Amino acid sequence: xxEVTNLNKTYNTYNSNVHALSNIIxxxxxxxxxxVMGESGCxxxxxxxxxxxxxxxxxxTIVYNGDIITGRKKSDLQEYRCRHVGIILQNFSLLNDxxxxxxxxxxxxxxxxxxxxxxxxxxxxxxxxxxLDKIDVFPNQLSGGQKQRVAIARALISNPDxxxxxxxxxxxxxxxxxxxxxxLREIADSGKMVIMVTHNMDVIKMCDRCITxxxxxxx
Amino acid sequence: xxxFAIEEYRYNxxxxxxxxxITFFLSITGIVCMGLxxxxxxxxxxxxxxxxxxxxxxxxxxxxxxxxxxxxxELTGEESLICLKEFSxxxxxxxxxxxxxxxxxxxYIEDYKxxxxxxxxxxxxxxxxxxxxxxxxxxxxxxxxxxxxxxxMGENVINDxxxxxxxxACFEQKDFTLTTESPISVILGSxxxxxxxxxxxxxxxxxxxxxxxxxIGILEEGANLYYRGKFVxxxxxxxMPIFLxxxxxxxxxxxxxxxxxxxxxxxxxxxTKLSMEDIQEIITEYSEKAGFAxxxxxxxxxxxxxxxxxxxxxxxxxxxxxxxxxxxxxALMLLTIFYLNKIKxxxxxxxxxxxxxxxxxxIYGILFCEIVLLIFxxxxxxxxxVISLSPLTGTDLLMTAGLLFVSSLLFGxxxxxxxxLVFFKSDLVQYMMEEI
Ligand SMILES: Nc1ncnc2c1ncn2[C@@H]1O[C@H](COP(=O)(O)OP(=O)(O)O)[C@@H](O)[C@H]1O
Ligand SMILES: [Mg+2]
Numbered sequence: 001x002x003e004v005t006n007l008n009k010t011y012n013t014y015n016s017n018v019h020a021l022s023n024i025i026x027x028x029x030x031x032x033x034x035x036v037m038g039e040s041g042c043x044x045x046x047x048x049x050x051x052x053x054x055x056x057x058x059x060x061t062i063v064y065n066g067d068i069i070t071g072r073k074k075s076d077l078q079e080y081r082c083r084h085v086g087i088i089l090q091n092f093s094l095l096n097d098x099x100x101x102x103x104x105x106x107x108x109x110x111x112x113x114x115x116x117x118x119x120x121x122x123x124x125x126x127x128x129x130x131x132l133d134k135i136d137v138f139p140n141q142l143s144g145g146q147k148q149r150v151a152i153a154r155a156l157i158s159n160p161d162x163x164x165x166x167x168x169x170x171x172x173x174x175x176x177x178x179x180x181x182x183x184l185r186e187i188a189d190s191g192k193m194v195i196m197v198t199h200n201m202d203v204i205k206m207c208d209r210c211i212t213x214x215x216x217x218x219x
Numbered sequence: 220x221x222x223f224a225i226e227e228y229r230y231n232x233x234x235x236x237x238x239x240x241i242t243f244f245l246s247i248t249g250i251v252c253m254g255l256x257x258x259x260x261x262x263x264x265x266x267x268x269x270x271x272x273x274x275x276x277x278x279x280x281x282x283x284x285x286x287x288x289x290x291x292x293e294l295t296g297e298e299s300l301i302c303l304k305e306f307s308x309x310x311x312x313x314x315x316x317x318x319x320x321x322x323x324x325x326x327y328i329e330d331y332k333x334x335x336x337x338x339x340x341x342x343x344x345x346x347x348x349x350x351x352x353x354x355x356x357x358x359x360x361x362x363x364x365x366x367x368x369x370x371x372m373g374e375n376v377i378n379d380x381x382x383x384x385x386x387x388a389c390f391e392q393k394d395f396t397l398t399t400e401s402p403i404s405v406i407l408g409s410x411x412x413x414x415x416x417x418x419x420x421x422x423x424x425x426x427x428x429x430x431x432x433x434x435i436g437i438l439e440e441g442a443n444l445y446y447r448g449k450f451v452x453x454x455x456x457x458x459m460p461i462f463l464x465x466x467x468x469x470x471x472x473x474x475x476x477x478x479x480x481x482x483x484x485x486x487x488x489x490x491t492k493l494s495m496e497d498i499q500e501i502i503t504e505y506s507e508k509a510g511f512a513x514x515x516x517x518x519x520x521x522x523x524x525x526x527x528x529x530x531x532x533x534x535x536x537x538x539x540x541x542x543x544x545x546x547x548x549x550a551l552m553l554l555t556i557f558y559l560n561k562i563k564x565x566x567x568x569x570x571x572x573x574x575x576x577x578x579x580x581x582i583y584g585i586l587f588c589e590i591v592l593l594i595f596x597x598x599x600x601x602x603x604x605v606i607s608l609s610p611l612t613g614t615d616l617l618m619t620a621g622l623l624f625v626s627s628l629l630f631g632x633x634x635x636x637x638x639x640l641v642f643f644k645s646d647l648v649q650y651m652m653e654e655i
Binding site: 045049052054055074078081082085087089093094095097098102106107109110111112154158 | 223226230234567568570571572573574575576577578581648651652
């Protein structure tokens with residue numbers, strides 16, 4: 001279970017302070033698919049990055065399965081991120097000079113998984129997203145939907161419990177977007193927590209809960 | 220298992236092959252040029268040091284006689300010997316300046332065993348067979364003597380000009396008195412070190428005869444003397460003493476020989492803090508005191524000495540130094556800029572690694588690895604190139620390896636430290652939010 005309590009984030013720039021998040025309260029359970037909506041600049045990405053352990057909040061706590069994540073050492077945060085978080089972004093963020101296989105195995109290499117295991121895991125997850133036949137293809141030979149499926153395989157391969165998807169359908173057409181959302185729904189059902197940022201109202205019927213941010217506040 | 224950073228380096232190697240090759244050659248060029256620059260600067264500073272030691276505080280002048288035309292009787296007249304001797308004593312014992320007897324004149328040595336490169340005129344491709352002459356020795360035999368470069372020196376020159384001796388001894392006071400009992404003492408340049416032994420007896424020409432001489436010392440390799448506007452290398456020279464006595468075994472010399480002697484003795488070098496005008500006054504006074512009707516005159520040691528020296532340093536060696544310093548600076552700058560830029564260019568790559576579970580240290584490892592490997596291989600290849608060229612350039616291998624190591628350290632550290640600073644200042648999370 002992931003519990004976000006009274007989360008605040010202020011960016012201090014040299015000439016102004018931006019209150020990106022104020023008093024965010026959010027609880028996500030296993031198998032839940034939560035959608036975060038709101039206008040551009042309202043703090044959605046900031047929220048995901050804090051949950052990912054990439055950013056430190058100014059105030060508030062995040063508790064994951066009973067462990068307080070906030071306010072801890074960088075190395076603890078790194079370990080939490082490594083073990084529990086998978087990230088999917090709008091623009092797929094694939095390395096274009098590496099094959100699908102090399103892209104998907106990247107998280108495993110970062111986590112020092114041995115080579116044999118890497119091979120089987122890559123094939124398993126590519127099969128899951130229906131991309132096994134494109135294993136030795138470079139990303140620029142894939143469509144947007146296919147790229148995002150590869151990115152999903154990559155986010156899942158390290159077997160994280162929390163999947164954070166920041167506008168994963170933003171660059172896709174309707175059919176592809178639907179397919180990706182369906183896939184995320186299935187991922188949640190398989191026992192993970194999925195938090196997805198989107199502008200797409202259609203997603204509401206697929207998710208368990210929807211929160212809306214405006215100017216960093218929940219409404 | 221292979222380290223993540225090295226593994227990533229291998230991936231990137233294939234992709235960035237071109238830029239890696241360019242940076243590689245940039246590094247080698249820079250490292251080699253910096254090694255060259257240091258070598259040249261060390262050499263130059265050696266020469267400047269030596270020049271300063273010799274010329275910083277003192278002015279150097281030469282004195283010359285004016286005994287030509289109508290004045291020639293000053294040398295040939297009855298009283299001339301007394302005057303010449305008196306003048307010589309005055310200048311050598313002057314309280315106003317140091318006086319150095321110094322004269323470059325070739326020497327003939329008998330049974331020449333040295334390298335033909337040392338023979339007089341070799342550098343002008345003179346006919347070396349003609350560089351010999353037949354001279355009578357005391358035992359009645361004739362000696363075939365070969366002409367080589369020579370320097371004749373007074374007793375204080377070797378010490379005061381800092382000329383180093385590698386074997387044997389310097390001249391002693393007694394070596395400046397010519398007698399029949401003892402052979403002439405000579406010191407040989409380092410080129411003769413292999414052919415002539417210490418204490419070896421040779422014949423040298425001295426006033427139309429071959430006289431026995433003894434090798435008492437060998438100069439250090441590279442020994443030199445600032446003479447007539449440039450440093451003269453003494454490696455191929457035979458150093459002879461300028462004698463002080465006017466008689467030879469109690470027997471007065473011929474007037475001609477006396478003349479010759481005093482040409483050497485009385486056209487030496489004055490080292491002083493006084494101006495040329497002051498010295499001229501003193502020399503005029505000494506000339507009168509000695510009984511000459513015409514005065515000796517003072518000239519600059521050689522009118523252009525200081526100017527030639529500065530031009531001398533600013534010649535090819537200076538240009539080469541400048542060029543290598545320039546190339547070094549440019550290469551270092553380009554390399555540093557390249558790596559600083561690389562961090563920017565790699566924004567997306569770093570952000571992707573970050574979102575997939577890397578931390579900053581791990582990502583930094585890739586950058587570190589790349590720079591260290593680049594410089595390491597550049598050092599190895601650079602050293603190999605310089606060492607393979609060393610038969611041509613005659614550089615010392617250990618010195619080369621050391622110098623190139625220092626250069627490599629700089630070429631590694633500057634890009635590494637600057638890109639480390641920039642890397643850890645950059646916000647990879649921000650990259651992630653905006654770029655990808
Ligand atoms: N590193 C930063 N420094 C200063 N302000 C920032 C920074 N990152 C984001 N912001 C500001 O915080 C607010 C929320 O940004 P973000 O979380 O990216 O919004 P969203 O993802 O909803 O578009 C915006 O006003 C943005 O300008
Ligand atoms: Mg955003």
